[in-house]
Each structure stands twice: as structure tokens, then as C-alpha cells.
Amino acid sequence: MSGVRDEVTQVGQGPYCVRCGDPIDAHEHLSCLDALVLEPPRYCAICRRRMVVQIVPSGWTAHCSEHGDLHGGNAV
Ligand SMILES: [Zn+2]
Ligand SMILES: [Zn+2]
Secondary structure (H helix, E strand, O other): OOHHHHHOOOOOOOOEOOOOOOEOOOOOOHHHHHHHHHOOOOEOOOOOOEOEEEEEOOEEEEEEOOOEEEEEOOOO
């Protein structure tokens, strides 16, 4: 089951905003998108769990206990 994980490596691809945790449809997340240029996400886009985020040299990694590791940043 690697397909799901691949789909959520892009910020904003899930039902929830990875920055504020609100549903993507709830409002425009313009400030969230701005912030995500500089900051890693905080919430899993699929299940809204708070993720464990680590900054790495290539960007960031974020771990959801249900959906595994996501990563992003300059190297992607
Ligand atoms: Zn948001
Ligand atoms: Zn999750």
C-alpha cells in the first residue's frame, strides 16, 4: 500500500489542511499555504492527527502514527 503515501507527500492533497487542521473546504487556507513555504506541516492531511515533525537537511519529515512518514522541502 504505497499509493496512499505517495499521494499525500504534496501539501494540500488531503481532506484536511496540514497546517491548521481544518477541512480544506472550510475556508481558504491562503495564510496556511504561505506559512507552509517556510514551515513543515503539523497535521496529517488524511486523518488530522498531529504529526511528529522533524527538520532534516533536505527539508522536513512528518510522521503520522496511522499513515507513516511524509517528507518534503527543498529536495523534493
Ligand atoms: Zn489551513
Ligand atoms: Zn494520518
